[in-house]
Structure formats: structure tokens, C-alpha cells
Amino acid sequence: MGRIQSESHFSHPHPLTLISHADGGATNPSCCSGCKLKLSGMIYSCTICSFFLHQKCFQMPNAITHPFHKEHPLTLLAEPAYAGGEFSCDACAQRGSGFSYHCKPCGLDLHILCAAAPLSLATPRHAHKLGLAFAAPYDTKSFVCDVCSFHGGDHWLYRCIACGFDAHLKCAATAAPRPHCGAALGVPANEQMMQMIQINNALAQAGRGGGDRQLQQMMQLMSALNRSGLDINGVGGLESLLGGGGLESLLGGGGGGLDFIGGLL
Known part of the structure; x- marks a missing residue:
């Protein structure tokens, strides 16, 4: 039997050993740091403490250049650069507490999975390949996702310019997302609340004689929420939905991404 080799990583003070999750961590509930x-x-x-890294996360380069922020290189941080222990991702607008790519002069932060999202993506959601856009191309600084029919803010999205087709990052993913440990990288809770507000508004309009248009809008929203797994009769469904989403499935879409990722984690 060959000697087990340990390697060091800047994010952790102890040596780390490469193993198969099936060999040593299948029953461990811990997440990748x-x-x-x-x-x-x-x-x-x-082997000293409960610290784990996916092999791909271990191999993330210490600095990258990204077309989203051409002014400065982005530096890999093991912990957020802020006292609260979290950062807000400038790609997806969601919070993060793990590794991030950071620009100190500009205060810019990206989830490592957002930074690795391919610049173009083939998806069964649309006939044409989708390109990664770093902002909504409309005066409203928002968009309506053509997959889930819900609004998106002024953050990254996948779109087909020729067809005017827009999609959230997660909605454009072709593979089912792997469960996330802790807070989700999928649809944020405040977006879920906006979806519920939209339904309530549609119900109110229909109740006041708002007509078929409001009723049709309400039915579309309820149908989309049911497809997402959200229980519209209570908050319990939020847990199953928020426990799912992730951007890692985008990394297998192929083409134009950051080559050092090399696919799914």
C-alpha cells in the first residue's frame, strides 16, 4: 500500500489528505468549507478536526481575472473580508460565508461557483445557446425569467439576445442541483416572499373584480410555485425549496467558462 500523502492549503492550519467521500465521509454531515x-x-x-474541501475547491487558483471585473484581479479568500463573517455576492445578490473571490479596492465579491459559471450555456430550456449577461439589459434594471416567470433583479442572468429569452442562473441549469448544506444558493428567501406577494396581489385584484387577466396571472404564479416545490398553503414548503438550489450544476453546461474548474465539483 502506498504512503498516504498530505498537502497544505492556505485556508487551514493542518495538513489535508485526499480521500474518497465514500471511504471516509459518507456518514459525515459536514459541508465543504x-x-x-x-x-x-x-x-x-x-484528520485532526472536521474540515473538508472538495478537490475542485482545493484546486481553486489564488487569483483570477474575470470579464465581469476587468479593472483588477480577484483574490481567493477563505473567509469573507467583512466583520460580520458574510459577503453579498455581486453576481447573484445572495449571501455567502465560504470561499469567495474578492477585489479589495472595489469591495467586490463573488461566490466561487458564480465566478466559475460558464460564459455560454447549452440548455434544453431554449433552442439556442445562452450567453452569460452581467446585468439586466433593460431600463428597469430587472427582467422576467422565461423559465419560471418570476422577476430577477439587476444581477447575472443567462439570455439569448436573438430571441430576447432571459433566465435566472439556476433556471438555466440543465442538471438537478445537489442539496446545499445550510443557506441555499438557489432562490433567496426575499424572492420567495415577493412571489407570495404577487399571488396575494393577484387574489386581491380578482376579488375586487380585476377580471380574467389577474386570475390568469394568479394561476401562472401558483403553477410555477407548485413546480418549484413551494407549499403555498404554509411556510413548510420553503425549507424544501431553499434546501435545494445551487449553481454547481451550471458548471457542467460546457463552453466559455473558467477553464480551471473543469466541470462539476
């Missing part, structure tokens, strides 16, 4: 997703595949494990 880099992407905050559940462990799978080849992982780096600390």
Missing part, C-alpha cells in the same frame, strides 16, 4: 455544499466525490479531509 469552500463552496458550502454537501460533500461528494474526492475530498480533502483534515
Whole structure:
């Protein structure tokens, strides 16, 4: 039997050993400290404490250049640069507490999975390949996703310019997302609340004689929420939905992304 080799990583003071998750961590509920997703595949494990990294997260370069922010290189941080222990991702507008790519002069932060999203994506959601856009191209600084029919803010999206087709990052994903450990990388809670507000408004309009248009809008929203797994009769459904989403499925879409990722974690 060959000697087990340990390697060091700037994010952790102890040596890390590369193992198969099936060999040493299948029953461990811990998450990857880099992407905050559940462990799978080849992982780096600390034998002294409960610290784990996916092999791909371990291999993330210490600095990258990204077309979203051409002014400065982005530096890989093991912890957020802020006292609260969290950062707000400038790609998806969601909070993060794991690894991030950071520009100190500009105060810019990206989830490592957002930074690795391919610049173009083939998806069964649309006949044409979708390109990654870094902002909504409309005066309203928002868009309506043509997959889930819900609004998106002025953050990254996938779109087909020729057809005017727009999609949230997660909605454009072709593969089912792997469960996230802790807070979701999928639809944020405040967006869920906006969806519920939209339904309530449609119900109110229909109740005041708003007509078929409001009723049709309400039915579309309810149908989309049911497809997403949200229980519209209570808050319990939020847990199952928020426990799902993730951007890692985008990394297998192929084409134009950051080559150092090399696919799914």
C-alpha cells in the first residue's frame, strides 16, 4: 500500500489528505468549507478536526481575472473580508460565508461557483445557446425569467439576445442541483416572499373584480410555485425549496467558462 500523502492549503492550519467521500465521509454531515455544499466525490479531509474541501475547491487558483471585473484581479479568500463573517455576492445578490473571490479596492465579491459559471450555456430550456449577461439589459434594471416567470433583479442572468429569452442562473441549469448544506444558493428567501406577494396581489385584484387577466396571472404564479416545490398553503414548503438550489450544476453546461474548474465539483 502506498504512503498516504498530505498537502497544505492556505485556508487551514493542518495538513489535508485526499480521500474518497465514500471511504471516509459518507456518514459525515459536514459541508465543504469552500463552496458550502454537501460533500461528494474526492475530498480533502483534515484528520485532526472536521474540515473538508472538495478537490475542485482545493484546486481553486489564488487569483483570477474575470470579464465581469476587468479593472483588477480577484483574490481567493477563505473567509469573507467583512466583520460580520458574510459577503453579498455581486453576481447573484445572495449571501455567502465560504470561499469567495474578492477585489479589495472595489469591495467586490463573488461566490466561487458564480465566478466559475460558464460564459455560454447549452440548455434544453431554449433552442439556442445562452450567453452569460452581467446585468439586466433593460431600463428597469430587472427582467422576467422565461423559465419560471418570476422577476430577477439587476444581477447575472443567462439570455439569448436573438430571441430576447432571459433566465435566472439556476433556471438555466440543465442538471438537478445537489442539496446545499445550510443557506441555499438557489432562490433567496426575499424572492420567495415577493412571489407570495404577487399571488396575494393577484387574489386581491380578482376579488375586487380585476377580471380574467389577474386570475390568469394568479394561476401562472401558483403553477410555477407548485413546480418549484413551494407549499403555498404554509411556510413548510420553503425549507424544501431553499434546501435545494445551487449553481454547481451550471458548471457542467460546457463552453466559455473558467477553464480551471473543469466541470462539476
